[in-house]
Amino acid sequence: MSQRSFTxxxxxxxxxxxxxxxxxxxxxxxxxxxxxxxxxxxxxxxxMASPSFVxxxxxxxxxxxxxxxxxxxxxxxxxxxxxxVALAFAIGVPAGLVSGYxxxxxxxxxxxxxxxxxxxxxxxxxxxxxxxxxxxxxxxxIVIGLFSWPSLARVxxxxxxxxxEMQFIEAARCLGIKQRVILFKHILIVIIGPILVNxxxxxATSVLSEAGLSFLGLGDPSTWSWGTIIKKAWDAxxxxxxxxxxxxxxxxxxxxxxxxxxxxxxxxxxNDALNPKGRE
Amino acid sequence: MADYIFRRLMKSLLTVFISITLTFxxxxxxxxxxxxxxxxxxxxxEVQAQMRSNFGxxxxxxxxxxxxxxxxxxxxLGYSFKTREPVVLVLLQRLPWTILLMLTTLVISLxxxxxxxxxxxxxxxxxFDRVVNVLITxxxxxFIPFISFAFLYVFGYRLHLLPTGGAYTPxxxxxxxxxxxxxxxxxxxxxxxxxxxxxTIILYSRNSMIDVLKEDYIRTAFAKGWNDRYVTRQHALKNxxxxxxxxxxxxxxxxxxxxxxTETIYAWPGVGRLIYDAVSAMDYxxxxxxxxxxxxxxVAMNFITDLIVAKLDPRIRLAGGRA
Amino acid sequence: xxxxxxxxxxxxxxxxxxxxxxxxxxxxxxxxAVDDVSFAVQKGETLGIVGESGSGKSTLARLLLNxxxxxxxxIKFKGNDxxxxxxxxxxxxxxxMQMVFQDPYASLNPRIKIGEAIAEPIKANRVFEDKKVxxxxxxxxxxxxxxxxxxxxxxxxxxxxxxxxxxxxxRALGVSPEFLVCDEVVSALDVSIQAQILNLFSELxxxxxxxxxxxxxxFSVIRHVSDHILVMYLGEIIEIAQVDALFLKPxxxxxxxxxxxxxxxxxxxxxxxIILEGDIPSAADPPxxxxxxxxxxxxxxxxxxxxxxxxxxxxxxFVRCPYAEV
Numbered sequence: 053m054s055q056r057s058f059t060x061x062x063x064x065x066x067x068x069x070x071x072x073x074x075x076x077x078x079x080x081x082x083x084x085x086x087x088x089x090x091x092x093x094x095x096x097x098x099x100m101a102s103p104s105f106v107x108x109x110x111x112x113x114x115x116x117x118x119x120x121x122x123x124x125x126x127x128x129x130x131x132x133x134x135x136x137v138a139l140a141f142a143i144g145v146p147a148g149l150v151s152g153y154x155x156x157x158x159x160x161x162x163x164x165x166x167x168x169x170x171x172x173x174x175x176x177x178x179x180x181x182x183x184x185x186x187x188x189x190x191x192x193x194i195v196i197g198l199f200s201w202p203s204l205a206r207v208x209x210x211x212x213x214x215x216x217e218m219q220f221i222e223a224a225r226c227l228g229i230k231q232r233v234i235l236f237k238h239i240l241i242v243i244i245g246p247i248l249v250n251x252x253x254x255x256a257t258s259v260l261s262e263a264g265l266s267f268l269g270l271g272d273p274s275t276w277s278w279g280t281i282i283k284k285a286w287d288a289x290x291x292x293x294x295x296x297x298x299x300x301x302x303x304x305x306x307x308x309x310x311x312x313x314x315x316x317x318x319x320x321x322x323n324d325a326l327n328p329k330g331r332e
Numbered sequence: 333m334a335d336y337i338f339r340r341l342m343k344s345l346l347t348v349f350i351s352i353t354l355t356f357x358x359x360x361x362x363x364x365x366x367x368x369x370x371x372x373x374x375x376x377x378e379v380q381a382q383m384r385s386n387f388g389x390x391x392x393x394x395x396x397x398x399x400x401x402x403x404x405x406x407x408x409l410g411y412s413f414k415t416r417e418p419v420v421l422v423l424l425q426r427l428p429w430t431i432l433l434m435l436t437t438l439v440i441s442l443x444x445x446x447x448x449x450x451x452x453x454x455x456x457x458x459x460f461d462r463v464v465n466v467l468i469t470x471x472x473x474x475f476i477p478f479i480s481f482a483f484l485y486v487f488g489y490r491l492h493l494l495p496t497g498g499a500y501t502p503x504x505x506x507x508x509x510x511x512x513x514x515x516x517x518x519x520x521x522x523x524x525x526x527x528x529x530x531x532t533i534i535l536y537s538r539n540s541m542i543d544v545l546k547e548d549y550i551r552t553a554f555a556k557g558w559n560d561r562y563v564t565r566q567h568a569l570k571n572x573x574x575x576x577x578x579x580x581x582x583x584x585x586x587x588x589x590x591x592x593x594t595e596t597i598y599a600w601p602g603v604g605r606l607i608y609d610a611v612s613a614m615d616y617x618x619x620x621x622x623x624x625x626x627x628x629x630x631v632a633m634n635f636i637t638d639l640i641v642a643k644l645d646p647r648i649r650l651a652g653g654r655a
Numbered sequence: 656x657x658x659x660x661x662x663x664x665x666x667x668x669x670x671x672x673x674x675x676x677x678x679x680x681x682x683x684x685x686x687x688a689v690d691d692v693s694f695a696v697q698k699g700e701t702l703g704i705v706g707e708s709g710s711g712k713s714t715l716a717r718l719l720l721n722x723x724x725x726x727x728x729x730i731k732f733k734g735n736d737x738x739x740x741x742x743x744x745x746x747x748x749x750x751x752m753q754m755v756f757q758d759p760y761a762s763l764n765p766r767i768k769i770g771e772a773i774a775e776p777i778k779a780n781r782v783f784e785d786k787k788v789x790x791x792x793x794x795x796x797x798x799x800x801x802x803x804x805x806x807x808x809x810x811x812x813x814x815x816x817x818x819x820x821x822x823x824x825x826r827a828l829g830v831s832p833e834f835l836v837c838d839e840v841v842s843a844l845d846v847s848i849q850a851q852i853l854n855l856f857s858e859l860x861x862x863x864x865x866x867x868x869x870x871x872x873x874f875s876v877i878r879h880v881s882d883h884i885l886v887m888y889l890g891e892i893i894e895i896a897q898v899d900a901l902f903l904k905p906x907x908x909x910x911x912x913x914x915x916x917x918x919x920x921x922x923x924x925x926x927x928x929i930i931l932e933g934d935i936p937s938a939a940d941p942p943x944x945x946x947x948x949x950x951x952x953x954x955x956x957x958x959x960x961x962x963x964x965x966x967x968x969x970x971x972x973f974v975r976c977p978y979a980e981v
Contacts, residue, residue: 164343164346167343167347168343168346168347168350170582170585171347171581171582171585171630171631171634172347172350172351172585172627172630173584173585173586173588173589173623173626173627173630174585174586174589175586175588175589175592176588176589176592176607176622176623176626176627177354177623179592179607179611179619179623180355180358180619180620180623181358183611183614183616183619184358184359184616218761219756219757219758219761219762220761220762220763220764220765221764222722222756223754223756223762223763223823223826224764224775225722226720226722226749226753226754227749227753227775227776227779227780227826227827227829227830228745228746228749228750228776228779228780228830229775229776229779230779233779238764238767241764241766241767242764242765242766256473260473260475261589263475263477264475264476264477264589264592264593267477267593268592268593268596268607268608268611269608269611269612270611282477282478286477286597291481291484291485296485298485301477301478301481305475305477305478305481306478308473308475308478309470309473309474309475309478312472312473312475313469313470313473316469316472316473317469320469335681
C-alpha cells in the first residue's frame with residue numbers, strides 16, 4: 053500500500069477529516085492553554101452565572117470561568133492521552149511482536165497474559181491502585197497507560213501472526229537479517245496501520261478512564277480536568293438543582309464526548325484508508 | 333471440545349490467581365505504607381499490633397502470601413475500616429444487585445443489539461444503516477455520568493416519571509410489588525449501561541453478518557432459490573452469532589467499570605457503589621475485596637460465554653478445538 | 656555421483672517430520688515431509704530437483720538453508736559440517752549460500768525501497784561497511800540483473816513479476832554467495848518471461864562461477880538448466896541421474912510417467928502418454944512398502960509390502976525400484 057493511495061483515500065473521507073481536525077484542535081488547545089487563558093483558581097464574583105459574552109460557558113459554583121476550566125482540562129486530557137499511548141506502545145508493541153513471531157513457549161505465555169488482562173475488570177483495578185498510590189495526574193496517567201497495553205498487544209500480535217508467514221520475512225531470515233531487525237523493522241512497518249488505529253482508540257479511552265476516575269474522587273484535585281469539573285458539579289448538587297446550572301456539567305461532558313468522537317472518527321478513517329476494499 | 337473446555341478452565345483459574353496476586357502485591361509493594369492500608373490506624377495500638385501479626389506484616393513476603401491465600405480460602409477478606417464488618421459479608425450483600433443490573437443489561441443489549449446489527453448488515457449503506465453507524469460512534473464515546481445526568485434531570489426531576497435513585501423506595505414492600513418497584517428503579521441504570529454495550533454488540537453483529545453474507549456458500553444458497561428469511565435464519569445467523577457472543581464475553585470486564593459509575597450516580601446498592609463509598613472512606617480492605625470479587629464474577633461470566641461459544645461453533649465442538 | 660573430488664555440498668540422510676496434530680490431548684501425527692535424502696553437488700554444476708507438490712522439495716530447500724531444523728541427517732558444505740548450527744557457523748554460512756524465492760509478489764517487503772532491500776543483507780552480514788561502497792555495490796548488482804540503478808529509489812509494487820524476480824536475484828547475490836538455491840523461481844512468471852529469467856540465471860552462473868540447486872515441478876525447465884537431476888516423490892528420492900541419461904533412459908515408473916507428460920511440439924515425436932491413476936497419498940500416512948505403489952502401473956504385492964532401497968543402476972544413475980529395468 054503506497055503512501056499516495058493512503059493519503060488520497062483518507063482525504064476523501066469527510067468524517068475522518070473532521071476527526072483529524074478535532075484532534076489537532078485539542079492538541080493546540082492543550083499545548084497553548086497557558087497562552088490562551090489564565091489558570092482558574094480562588095473565587096470569582098459571579099457564582100453559577102449562565103453563559104454570557106464575558107463567560108462563554110458560564111461560571112461554576114465558585115464563580116470561576118468554565119471555559120478556562122475546559123481549556124485547562126484539554127491540557128490534562130492531552131497529557132493523559134500521550135502518557136497512556138507512550139506506555140501502551142512501549143509495552144504492547146514489543147509484546148505483540150514477540151508473541152506473534154516466536155512460536156512456542158514465550159509467545160504462548162505473553163498471549164495468555166494478554167488474554168488475562170483483557171478479561172480482568174480494569175477500572176476496578178485502576179481504582180484500587182490509584183487509591184493506594186495517590187492521585188497526582190501523572191500517577192493516574194501512568195496507571196491508565198499500564199493497563200492499556202493488552203489491547204494494543206493483541207492487535208499487534210494478530211497482525212504479526214499474519215505477516216510472519218509471508219515470504220519476504222522468510223527471505224529476510226535467509227539473508228541473515230537479525231531477528232530484532234526483522235521484528236522491529238520488517239514486520240513493524242508492515243503492520244503499523246492497525247497499530248495506529250488502536251493508538252487513537254487508546255487516546256480516546258484513556259481520557260474516558262481519567263474522567264471516570266476524577267469523577268469518583270481519585271483524580272488530581274490540583275489539576276483541572278473535565279472529570280474534576282463534573283465531580284465538583286455533582287458534589288455541589290448541581291445536577292438536581294432547579295433552575296439547573298446545566299452549563300456547568302454540559303460543557304465538560306460535551307468536551308469529553310467531542311474528544312472521544314474525534315479520535316474514534318480519526319481511527320475509523322485510518323482503518324478505512326488502509327482497507328479500501330473493506331466493509332462499506 | 334474437551335480440549336477447549338480444559339484450556340479455558342485453566343485460563344480462568346490463572347486469571348483468578350493473577351487477580352489474587354495483583355491484589356496482594358498492590359498493597360504490599362506500593363509506596364504507601366502497607367500497614368496503614370490493612371490495619372485501620374484509628375484502632376487502639378494493642379489491636380493494631382494484634383492485627384499486624386495476624387496479617388504477618390513483620391514476616392517475609394512469601395510467608396505473607398501464604399497467610400493471604402490461606403485467609404482467602406477460609407473466606408476471610410479482612411474487615412471494613414468503616415463498619416468493622418467482615419468484607420466478605422458486605423460484598424455478598426451487594427453482589428446480587430450488581431449481577432442483576434449486569435444481566436439485565438446484557439440480555440436487553442443482546443436482544444436489541446443483535447437484530448439491529450443484522451438488519452443494518454442486510455440493508456447496508458441504506459438510511460437505516462447510516463443512522464445506526466452514527467449512533468454507534470456516538471454511543472461508544474459516551475461518558476456515563478453525562479448520560480446519567482441527562483436522564484436524571486429529564487426523567488427524574490423535570491418529568492418526575494422515574495425514581496432518581498436507589499433500587500427500591502423504602503421501606504421494601506413484599507412479593508410482586510417489590511419486584512415491580514425494583515424494576516421501576518432499574519430502568520434508568522440499565523438504560524445508561526445499555527447504550528455503550530448495545531453499540532458494541534450492534535457493531536460486531538453487523539460486521540460479522542456482512543462478512544458472512546459475502547461468503548460463497550451464502551451466494552450458493554440464494555442461487556439455489558432459497559428465500560431470504562430462510563437463508564438468514566439457517567446459515568448466516570448462527571455464524572454471525574459466534575463472534576458477537578465472543579465479544580460479549582470481552583465486554584463484561586469493561587461493563588464492570590461502567591457499572592461502578594452507574595451505580596454511584598443512581599445510588600444503586602451494588603458493588604460499584606460500594607467501591608465509590610470505600611474510596612471516599614479510604615476503606616482499603618473493602619476496595620481490595622471488591623476488586624477480587626468482581627474479577628471472579630467476570631471470569632465466571634466469561635467462562636460461561638466460552639461454553640456457549642463452544643456449543644455454537646461446530647469447529648470447536650467437533651474438532652480438536654484450536655479456536 | 657563422481658567420487659573424484661570432494662563434493663561442494665554433501666547431504667546425508669536428511670529427514671524432517673512435522674507434527675500436525677493439535678490440542679493437548681492428541682497423539683502426534685507425523686507428516687513425512689522429507690525422508691532420508693542423500694545427494695552431493697559438485698562445484699560449478701546445477702542439480703535439478705523435480706517433483707510434484709507434496710514431494711518435499713520446498714521443505715528440502717528450507718532444510719538446506721537452515722530455515723528449518725532437520726530431525727536427522729547431516730549437511731556438509733565445502734567439507735565442513737553445518738549441523739549442528741552455531742552462531743559463528745551461521746554467520747559464515749549466510750554469506751556462502753543463498754536462496755531465490757518463488758513468488759516475486761511476496762518475496763519483497765512492500766514497504767522497503769529496492770535499494771534498501773538489496774543493501775540490507777550486505778550491511779547485516781558485514782560484507783561492506785562504508786555507505787558509498789555499499790551504494791556502488793547495489794548499483795552494480797542491479798546492472799548485473801539487467802535493471803537500471805535508478806530502480807533503487809522505488810518500491811516493489813511499481814514493478815512487474817519478472818522485474819521483481821530480478822530484484823530478488825540481485826538481493827541474494829549481494830553477499831557474493833557461491834551457492835544459490837532457486838526454489839521454483841520461474842513458476843510464478845509468464846512463459847515468455849520465464850525464458851528471459853532462465854537465461855539470466857545461466858549467464859550469472861558462468862559469470863560469477865556459481866553452483867546451483869534448481870527446484871521446479873516443470874520438467875522442461877529442469878531439463879534445460881540441470882547437469883544432474885533428482886526426482887522426488889512424497890519426501891523420498893526415487894531417481895538420480897545425469898540429465899541426458901535420465902531422458903534417454905528414465906527408469907522409475909514415476910519418472911517415465913512425468914517425462915511422457917511433457918508437451919512435445921513436434922507431432923512426429925509424440926508417443927503415448929502414461930496416465931497415472933489414483934491420488935497422491937497423504938504424506939502423513941505414507942503407504943507401507945513403496946510409496947508410489949498406490950498409483951504405479953506395474954506395482955505388485957511385493958511393491959506394496961516391501962520398502963525399496965535406492966540402488967545403483969549405472970555409474971551416476973540410481974533408482975528406487977527393483978523393477979526398474981522392465
